[in-house]
Amino acid sequence: xxxxxxxxxxxxxxxxxxxxxxxxxxxxxxxxxxxxxxxxxxxxxxxxxxxxxxxxxxxxxxxxxxxxxxxxxxxxxxxxxxxxxxxxxxxxxxxxxxxxxxxxxxxxxxxxxxxxxxxxxxxxxxxxxxxxxxxxxxxxxxxxxxxxxxxxxxxxxxxxxxxxxxxxxxxxxxxxxxxxxxxxxxxxxxxxxxxxxxxxxxxxxxxxxxxxxxxxxxxxxxxxxxxxxxxxxxxxxxxxxxxxxxxxxxxxxxxxxxxxxxxxxxxxxxxxx
Amino acid sequence: xxxxxxxxxxxxxxxxxxxxxxxxxxxxxxxxxxxxxxxxxxxxxxxxxxxxxxxxxxxxxxxxxxxxxxxxxxxxxxxxxxxxxxxxxxxxxxxxxxxxxxxxxxxxxxxxxxxxxxxxxxxxxxxxxxxxxxxxxxxxxxxxxxxxxxxxxxxxxxxxxxxxxxxxxxxxxxxxxxxxxxxxxxxxxxxxxxxxxxxxxxxxxxxxxxxxxxxxxxxxxxxxxxxxxxxxxxxxxxxxxxxxxxxxxxxxxxxxxxxxx
Numbered sequence: 001x002x003x004x005x006x007x008x009x010x011x012x013x014x015x016x017x018x019x020x021x022x023x024x025x026x027x028x029x030x031x032x033x034x035x036x037x038x039x040x041x042x043x044x045x046x047x048x049x050x051x052x053x054x055x056x057x058x059x060x061x062x063x064x065x066x067x068x069x070x071x072x073x074x075x076x077x078x079x080x081x082x083x084x085x086x087x088x089x090x091x092x093x094x095x096x097x098x099x100x101x102x103x104x105x106x107x108x109x110x111x112x113x114x115x116x117x118x119x120x121x122x123x124x125x126x127x128x129x130x131x132x133x134x135x136x137x138x139x140x141x142x143x144x145x146x147x148x149x150x151x152x153x154x155x156x157x158x159x160x161x162x163x164x165x166x167x168x169x170x171x172x173x174x175x176x177x178x179x180x181x182x183x184x185x186x187x188x189x190x191x192x193x194x195x196x197x198x199x200x201x202x203x204x205x206x207x208x209x210x211x212x213x214x215x216x217x218x219x220x221x222x223x224x225x226x227x228x229x230x231x232x233x234x235x236x237x238x239x240x241x242x243x244x245x246x247x248x249x250x251x252x253x254x255x256x257x258x259x260x261x262x263x264x265x266x267x268x269x270x271x272x273x
Numbered sequence: 274x275x276x277x278x279x280x281x282x283x284x285x286x287x288x289x290x291x292x293x294x295x296x297x298x299x300x301x302x303x304x305x306x307x308x309x310x311x312x313x314x315x316x317x318x319x320x321x322x323x324x325x326x327x328x329x330x331x332x333x334x335x336x337x338x339x340x341x342x343x344x345x346x347x348x349x350x351x352x353x354x355x356x357x358x359x360x361x362x363x364x365x366x367x368x369x370x371x372x373x374x375x376x377x378x379x380x381x382x383x384x385x386x387x388x389x390x391x392x393x394x395x396x397x398x399x400x401x402x403x404x405x406x407x408x409x410x411x412x413x414x415x416x417x418x419x420x421x422x423x424x425x426x427x428x429x430x431x432x433x434x435x436x437x438x439x440x441x442x443x444x445x446x447x448x449x450x451x452x453x454x455x456x457x458x459x460x461x462x463x464x465x466x467x468x469x470x471x472x473x474x475x476x477x478x479x480x481x482x483x484x485x486x487x488x489x490x491x492x493x494x495x496x497x498x499x500x501x502x503x504x505x506x507x508x509x510x511x512x513x514x515x516x517x518x519x520x521x522x523x524x525x526x527x528x529x530x531x532x533x534x
Contacts, residue, residue: 077283
């Protein structure tokens with residue numbers, strides 16, 4: 001029944017609706033480049049969402065854990081074979097994304113008789129200097145984007161756009177603590193927009209993404225703080241630093257809970273009146 | 274289905290063969306007079322704070338000195354070191370395979386490989402390399418030292434060319450210069466006034482430099498210390514904090530103060 005072009009386009013459109021719906025409950029992920037390295041921040045309900053891929057490369061994911069695991073293995077194999085056969089400096093996020101992930105995800109998405117990958121993935125590569133940091137994010141349909149300073153995985157493209165605007169509007173973080181605060185705040189905004197605004201449903205029926213973006217209102221700081229505090233009560237904060245200043249080949253370091261509590265006291269000890 | 278987290282299998286699926294260096298005819302018919310680079314002194318010994326692993330810097334082919342700045346003490350990961358004696362091509366390749374195997378395992382399985390697992394990995398590489406080892410084109414006799422984080426102690430292992438693994442209680446030696454220092458180590462441990470395992474770092478480092486100088490005295494394939502050319506052995510310390518290379522500056526001071534005089 002899908003042989004006719006029209007049917008195929010219809011099937012792909014259905015797929016988009018199905019996938020958008022799958023991500024509406026997902027946890028956003030934020031990555032920020034600053035002087036010391038790249039910080040990746042998300043919240044999880046038990047399954048980790050940030051992983052080490054290679055010496056300078058980390059992966060952040062959103063979506064189904066099984067799909068994420070499969071793609072993570074693809075990247076690990078690619079990176080390690082390349083790093084062994086050539087050199088660790090030949091392993092780049094750009095090539096992993098463009099040659100490794102994108103074709104696989106796009107093919108699965110358009111192969112309408114098979115299941116698509118229910119994942120959005122962000123690859124972060126820390127460079128020797130900040131201007132060589134790279135962030136790549138890929139959508140479930142295989143479309144990817146390259147960024148220098150800020151990357152995000154969000155439930156919808158509208159939320160993603162508003163976060164990019166918000167990132168540009170605020171000051172650039174200079175320290176690990178500032179980077180954590182900024183990332184977590186953006187995470188909070190993303191999380192609030194995802195649940196409060198009905199934009200996900202309206203997007204389907206009224207496809208006017210530009211309108212949806214301009215209408216997005218950034219929640220006030222108090223609401224953001226409350227959302228973060230409530231979430232951290234039930235779920236666990238996951239933060240990874242690709243440390244430019246580690247002095248070693250390997251840069252990946254997960255921040256411990258003790259460390260996070262010291263850096264972010266405002267979210268871990270909520271003042272209840 | 275491949276074994277979980279096995280990097281060697283991933284490599285083999287990509288068409289990589291560790292046996293590229295193997296002789297093509299069952300190990301027979303290989304000319305013995307093709308000179309292969311070998312000859313070395315490497316050793317590991319326990320001291321008060323952990324394990325010291327040392328290696329001279331010379332690479333030889335027959336009676337020709339090929340290179341005087343070789344690093345034969347290779348850091349495999351944060352807690353393990355392999356010191357190599359034998360054919361460098363095969364030995365460096367093994368070290369690279371191990372390094373990537375441990376990294377790959379840790380990243381894919383989300384846990385560190387156990388110390389036994391790491392020993393097993395090296396043993397397997399040696400066993401697979403047996404034909405080349407017997408033919409003489411790929412002989413490798415390594416010493417493996419590491420810190421076992423489960424048992425919280427430093428450990429030393431040595432191997433024969435076929436991959437048999439032996440744990441050393443106090444020290445292990447390998448390479449053409451090792452016969453000289455093995456005797457000294459035995460004597461010092463048994464009748465010396467300071468057993469090697471109880472030496473502090475300064476005494477242990479001095480001892481290592483003296484051993485290396487002795488080995489170089491009697492073995493032409495061992496580089497020893499060349500203070501004039503600023504050439505000191507590579508010495509690495511393995512302890513609970515991980516692997517650390519002893520800086521050449523420190524060796525320089527110790528050598529001029531405690532070895533020369």
